[in-house]
Amino acid sequence: MLSSDFANLASEADRMVGFGADWLHMDIMVGLAFCVPKTGKDHSDLWCTGAQKQNCDGHFVPNLTIGAPVIESLRKHTKAYLDCHLMVTNPLDYVEPLAKAGASGFTFHIEVAKEYWQELVDRIKTRGMQPGVALKPGTPVEEVYPLVEGENPVELVLVMTVEPGFGGQKFMPEMMDKVRLLRKKYPSLDIEVDGGLGPSTIDMAASAGANCIVAGSSVFGAAEPAQVISILRKSVEVAQQNS
Numbered sequence: 001m002l003s004s005d006f007a008n009l010a011s012e013a014d015r016m017v018g019f020g021a022d023w024l025h026m027d028i029m030v031g032l033a034f035c036v037p038k039t040g041k042d043h044s045d046l047w048c049t050g051a052q053k054q055n056c057d058g059h060f061v062p063n064l065t066i067g068a069p070v071i072e073s074l075r076k077h078t079k080a081y082l083d084c085h086l087m088v089t090n091p092l093d094y095v096e097p098l099a100k101a102g103a104s105g106f107t108f109h110i111e112v113a114k115e116y117w118q119e120l121v122d123r124i125k126t127r128g129m130q131p132g133v134a135l136k137p138g139t140p141v142e143e144v145y146p147l148v149e150g151e152n153p154v155e156l157v158l159v160m161t162v163e164p165g166f167g168g169q170k171f172m173p174e175m176m177d178k179v180r181l182l183r184k185k186y187p188s189l190d191i192e193v194d195g196g197l198g199p200s201t202i203d204m205a206a207s208a209g210a211n212c213i214v215a216g217s218s219v220f221g222a223a224e225p226a227q228v229i230s231i232l233r234k235s236v237e238v239a240q241q242n243s
Ligand SMILES: O=C(CO)[C@H](O)[C@H](O)COP(=O)(O)O
Pocket: 002, 003, 025, 027, 085, 162, 163, 164, 165, 166, 167, 168, 169, 194, 195, 196, 197, 214, 215, 216, 217, 218
């Protein structure tokens, strides 16, 4: 939904569900308002890379923000699965507000939750949401294995195929090694890919084993969004049949 017309979010949501989308992917980037070395830590390395880093003024990076109030408004309007991707430094702070707002999935980043992921997953599940873990391009895939194999595991792994922060970036095909490893190890895991997915890149992701496809600009920017969604779905179905 990062590529939607924010002034018409509700009708954009309806439009996408009508075009065949299964989930609405909500990028929660409120916590991107940091890069503040207050605690001695420069968090810019966690999220800001390349062009993003240059745009960071030491306090804030210029991103769109979707927070719990937006999710709450949308939830009043739609029953659709709201797949929330938390690009924030303190995901624990968002469990309660997002649960109350009506979020369906809660996917946090392993990079910020290495010390407390189990508590986080427990809380997400207790509040009735589906927990997922995301990893940035530079993060080794092995870091999420314990979360999938834990006693109370995550239910989805989101492999970022661009650096988090902006829509419309170029797909990173080298991330497909992570997807392949995950699919081999966990045949029934939901594996989501996010960033630069569209008709020209979907086959790489689908054949590697991804089954949840986040597509922003390729869908919203298409003359026939339904056709693009159908191409993405078909590619995943064909890959699953051939696996
Ligand atoms: O997570 C994101 C940004 O952090 C976006 O969801 C992602 O980049 C999708 O956008 P697009 O399909 O336009 O590449």
